[in-house]
Amino acid sequence: ATRLDFSNEYNANSIHAQGDAYFIEQVRELTDGEVDITLHTGGALGFKSGDHFYAVADNAVQIADTLSGTMSGIDPIFLLSSLPFLVDGVDEARQLYEIARPYYDEVFEDNDQVLLYASPWPASGIWSREAVTSSESLQNLKIRTFDRNGTETLRNAGAAPVSLSWADVVPQLATGGINAVLTSAEAGANASFWEHQQHFSGIQYAIPLNMVHMNRNAFESLSSDQQEALREAARRTDEHNWQAVRERTVSNYGTLEENGVSIHDPVSADFQQALSEAASPVISGWQDDMGERGQEILETFHNGQTP
Amino acid sequence: MIGWLATLSRGLNRLAAGVAILLILYMFGHIILEIVLRLFGHSTFILDEYIGYAVAAMTFLGLPYVLEKNGLIRVALVLDRLPGKWHWPLELLIAVTSFAAFGWLSLFWWQNVVRSYQRGITSDTLAETPLWVPEGIVLLGLWLLCFTLVVRSLQLVTKRSRHTHPAQ
Amino acid sequence: MDMVWIAIGVAALLITVLAMGTWVFAALVIAAMGSLWWLGGFELDRIGLIFSRILYRAGNSWELSAIPLFILMGELIFRSNVSERLFKGLTPLTRPLPGGVLHTNVFGCALFAAVSGSSAATTATIGKITSRELANRGYDRDLSIGSLAGAGSLGLLIPPSIVMIVYGVQAEVSISKLFMAGVIPGLLIALLYSGFIILRSMLKPHLAPRQTGSEVGIWQALTLLTPVVALITIVIGSIYSGIATPSEAAAVGVAATLGLLALERQLTLPMLLDALKGTLISATMVCSLLVTAMLLSTAMGYLHLPRELAAWIAAQQFTPMALLMALAVFYIVLGLFLDGISITVMSLPITLPIVILAGFDPLWFGVFLVIMVELGQITPPVGFNLFVLQGMTGENIGRVAWASAPFFLLMCLAAALISVWPQIALWLPTLLAS
Numbered sequence: 005a006t007r008l009d010f011s012n013e014y015n016a017n018s019i020h021a022q023g024d025a026y027f028i029e030q031v032r033e034l035t036d037g038e039v040d041i042t043l044h045t046g047g048a049l050g051f052k053s054g055d056h057f058y059a060v061a062d063n064a065v066q067i068a069d070t071l072s073g074t075m076s077g078i079d080p081i082f083l084l085s086s087l088p089f090l091v092d093g094v095d096e097a098r099q100l101y102e103i104a105r106p107y108y109d110e111v112f113e114d115n116d117q118v119l120l121y122a123s124p125w126p127a128s129g130i131w132s133r134e135a136v137t138s139s140e141s142l143q144n145l146k147i148r149t150f151d152r153n154g155t156e157t158l159r160n161a162g163a164a165p166v167s168l169s170w171a172d173v174v175p176q177l178a179t180g181g182i183n184a185v186l187t188s189a190e191a192g193a194n195a196s197f198w199e200h201q202q203h204f205s206g207i208q209y210a211i212p213l214n215m216v217h218m219n220r221n222a223f224e225s226l227s228s229d230q231q232e233a234l235r236e237a238a239r240r241t242d243e244h245n246w247q248a249v250r251e252r253t254v255s256n257y258g259t260l261e262e263n264g265v266s267i268h269d270p271v272s273a274d275f276q277q278a279l280s281e282a283a284s285p286v287i288s289g290w291q292d293d294m295g296e297r298g299q300e301i302l303e304t305f306h307n308g309q310t311p
Numbered sequence: 312m313i314g315w316l317a318t319l320s321r322g323l324n325r326l327a328a329g330v331a332i333l334l335i336l337y338m339f340g341h342i343i344l345e346i347v348l349r350l351f352g353h354s355t356f357i358l359d360e361y362i363g364y365a366v367a368a369m370t371f372l373g374l375p376y377v378l379e380k381n382g383l384i385r386v387a388l389v390l391d392r393l394p395g396k397w398h399w400p401l402e403l404l405i406a407v408t409s410f411a412a413f414g415w416l417s418l419f420w421w422q423n424v425v426r427s428y429q430r431g432i433t434s435d436t437l438a439e440t441p442l443w444v445p446e447g448i449v450l451l452g453l454w455l456l457c458f459t460l461v462v463r464s465l466q467l468v469t470k471r472s473r474h475t476h477p478a479q
Numbered sequence: 480m481d482m483v484w485i486a487i488g489v490a491a492l493l494i495t496v497l498a499m500g501t502w503v504f505a506a507l508v509i510a511a512m513g514s515l516w517w518l519g520g521f522e523l524d525r526i527g528l529i530f531s532r533i534l535y536r537a538g539n540s541w542e543l544s545a546i547p548l549f550i551l552m553g554e555l556i557f558r559s560n561v562s563e564r565l566f567k568g569l570t571p572l573t574r575p576l577p578g579g580v581l582h583t584n585v586f587g588c589a590l591f592a593a594v595s596g597s598s599a600a601t602t603a604t605i606g607k608i609t610s611r612e613l614a615n616r617g618y619d620r621d622l623s624i625g626s627l628a629g630a631g632s633l634g635l636l637i638p639p640s641i642v643m644i645v646y647g648v649q650a651e652v653s654i655s656k657l658f659m660a661g662v663i664p665g666l667l668i669a670l671l672y673s674g675f676i677i678l679r680s681m682l683k684p685h686l687a688p689r690q691t692g693s694e695v696g697i698w699q700a701l702t703l704l705t706p707v708v709a710l711i712t713i714v715i716g717s718i719y720s721g722i723a724t725p726s727e728a729a730a731v732g733v734a735a736t737l738g739l740l741a742l743e744r745q746l747t748l749p750m751l752l753d754a755l756k757g758t759l760i761s762a763t764m765v766c767s768l769l770v771t772a773m774l775l776s777t778a779m780g781y782l783h784l785p786r787e788l789a790a791w792i793a794a795q796q797f798t799p800m801a802l803l804m805a806l807a808v809f810y811i812v813l814g815l816f817l818d819g820i821s822i823t824v825m826s827l828p829i830t831l832p833i834v835i836l837a838g839f840d841p842l843w844f845g846v847f848l849v850i851m852v853e854l855g856q857i858t859p860p861v862g863f864n865l866f867v868l869q870g871m872t873g874e875n876i877g878r879v880a881w882a883s884a885p886f887f888l889l890m891c892l893a894a895a896l897i898s899v900w901p902q903i904a905l906w907l908p909t910l911l912a913s
């Protein structure tokens with residue numbers, strides 16, 4: 005059997021690791037165990053998301069599950085899925101992914117890789133101590149953001165975004181060093197945010213994607229049946245992951261309620277409008293970086309066409 | 312010739328060590344700045360990114376100097392029990408295998424730094440730092456380490472004595 | 480089992496390269512590369528690609544910055560008269576206690592652990608402050624080194640703690656609760672260590688000679704302690720008030736020390752430069768070891784060694800207590816060679832589900848695992864506290880490890896105690912949650 009190693013930065017229960025385990029199981033079935041993939045969760049091989057793109061290109065590791073935004077220094081297209089307030093809900097996020105998929109494929113192909121499937125995050129919102137349901141409540145709010153888009157958008161909206169490593173987030177919440185965190189209900193629930201935060205605002209900030217990519221030589225050195233099996237497994241996993249993200253969102257909200265967190269979803273149209281306006285310079289800045297490709301993707305998306 | 316190389320290596324290592332010390336001061340300064348800014352609701356936004364670069368740079372720029380100063384620990388189990396005349400061949404073996412390992416790694420890291428430079432790869436943060444810079448500093452440290460090991464090997468071969476640096 | 484032979488192969492390779500006298504940082508790299516080539520059948524090119532990237536990634540770490548900065552704090556204190564005053568003040572206060580100021584190692588580390596999340600930083604800082612004073616006062620070197628090595632690892636158990644954060648994220652256990660759960664077991668270990676020092680000093684009084692001479696009164700003694708108390712208060716206060724994050728506490732510590740020394744007119748430029756030079760040497764030594772140790776972990780990951788050994792344990796259908804014993808052996812063996820964070824992330828996907836299935840509380844298991852990781856800090860051949868102390872004292876690693884052996888056994892005892900009485904760990908988080 006061919007043995008392959010698969011690197012992933014998240015814990016074994018995370019939506020990404022579970023999707024990856026599903027993929028591995030599909031591959032095992034479809035190839036009768038001839039392709040044996042080992043998932044290394046929690047960054048156990050020593051790689052972080054930021055290392056994955058070239059680690060896979062160089063075949064240091066054959067497959068990796070990578071947070072898209074961490075590859076934005078390689079190509080700005082990887083910021084697409086985390087553009088703030090571009091998509092409203094899972095359906096639109098999937099539509100955007102399908103429109104952009106050929107462009108993603110091209111970047112991976114140009115770098116000796118094959119894009120297998122995507123793994124969406126549950127929508128990011130705002131965890132906070134006091135309810136954040138209006139532009140006023142956002143003023144000077146010390147909020148931890150996870151990427152530069154979030155920092156710019158929230159700064160435009162009047163908040164005081166802070167960048168902190170994830171390890172420092174809980175201690176800072178506990179001591180009141182920060183008052184809010186921009187992240188998914190899921191990520192907050194996994195870290196028991198309710199011990200320090202009683203509100204979650206489902207502002208539908210974005211549904212960021214993780215990309216699962218494979219070294220092309222490793223892929224092409226499989227038999228053509230096995231290659232087809234991997235493609236089929238990837239298609240199934242894509243389907244599975246988009247379904248899973250819907251289910252997770254529902255179950256996450258259930259967990260939050262059990263733990264006494266007030267959920268504000270949807271937020272008022274005024275607030276949503278103000279947030280979208282704060283995001284528009286970020287989106288146009290991205291379009292400038294992307295040139296024609298960005299134009300094409302966004303036009304197709306706004307015209308509601310499916311590829 | 313070897314004497315001249317040794318002087319060059321020592322000089323370069325001291326220079327790198329000086330930069331590493333400045334980096335320690337920089338880490339201190341940047342963290343304090345971030346703490347003060349956060350009190351007023353501001354941030355540099357690049358604290359963990361730049362401190363990360365600084366730690367890596369400090370470690371690899373400091374290594375050759377600290378190696379030269381005998382500041383890196385070793386387990387001299389065999390060395391201490393061998394008769395004196397066997398010391399220098401063993402020391403040579405150690406220096407050569409260490410050089411081979413780090414030389415091999417620096418070869419591949421060089422290719423990576425070149426790629427980062429040619430493709431203009433940047434960090435995913437607000438700073439959009441060109442990655443070849445922090446990566447290149449680590450490469451520089453690796454090269455200096457290799458150079459130090461080469462000089463050490465040459466001295467061992469020519470002097471046939473365990474003690475290579477008179478200053479020790 | 481193939482895996483057993485691979486494990487023996489990796490161990491033999493590392494021990495051979497180390498015993499030859501190779502610098503430890505280089506030995507870790509050679510052993511990592513050698514095991515993938517020899518035991519994993521990897522091509523040399525791929526080995527170069529893997530490890531060059533890991534070398535950079537492991538060095539490029541924000542959390543590591545606490546090491547140079549805490550070491551700088553220790554170097555500054557070492558070069559002032561603060562530590563001398565501390566010991567002068569502590570001598571009359573600890574006189575009734577057999578072992579005298581030797582207890583400073585234990586309680587100094589336990590206190591410092593409340594600001595430092597890393598065991599190497601705790602050992603390096605407290606060791607720099609205490610070891611010279613203890614040697615001057617004629618205390619037994621082995622007892623002094625061993626208590627430092629053992630107590631230094633409390634940096635991981637007493638909050639804040641990097642390993643606990645990693646465990647909390649991987650196991651989806653509340654980090655705040657984990658932090659609380661570590662406090663009482665941490666103090667328990669400190670008490671066991673102190674008890675051991677008392678016992679040894681009573682049996683062999685020459686190990687901890689009674690201090691005579693320059694007598695100071697209780698009040699004067701207390702004033703001598705003020706500088707250190709002020710420093711610790713400022714750093715702990717900065718964390719608990721939310722002004723600084725635990726990762727930033729080291730910089731606050733340096734600032735407070737510089738402020739104190741400037742106030743007392745002890746700060747001079749030559750002294751500062753000297754302290755910085757000393758910091759560079761120690762910090763480079765410690766950081767280079769932490770970085771290169773990651774290469775060995777990566778090699779083990781690619782060889783699938785920890786996960787297959789864990790899977791073997793999972794397949795044995797042990798009773799809960801037998802499972803715990805098996806896991807303790809497993810973690811102690813891994814801890815001989817690997818760093819704590821790697822052990823945690825590599826083993827948890829397999830060990831956590833079986834532990835939960837056996838009916839253990841994941842919060843409790845976090846504390847148990849951290850104690851296992853602490854044990855690894857003081858076992859040769861790869862034990863970071865041993866390395867720090869070898870670098871500081873110049874003693875060889877064999878002697879440092881031997882001096883630490885009683886403290887290793889005491890920590891095993893603590894692990895057994897919390898296994899029999901899980902409430903030792905769980906009482907405080909339960910109390911504070913209600």
Ligand code: NA
Binds near residue numbers: 592593597633
């Ligand atoms: Na600690």
Ligand code: NA
Binds near residue numbers: 817863
């Ligand atoms: Na160890």
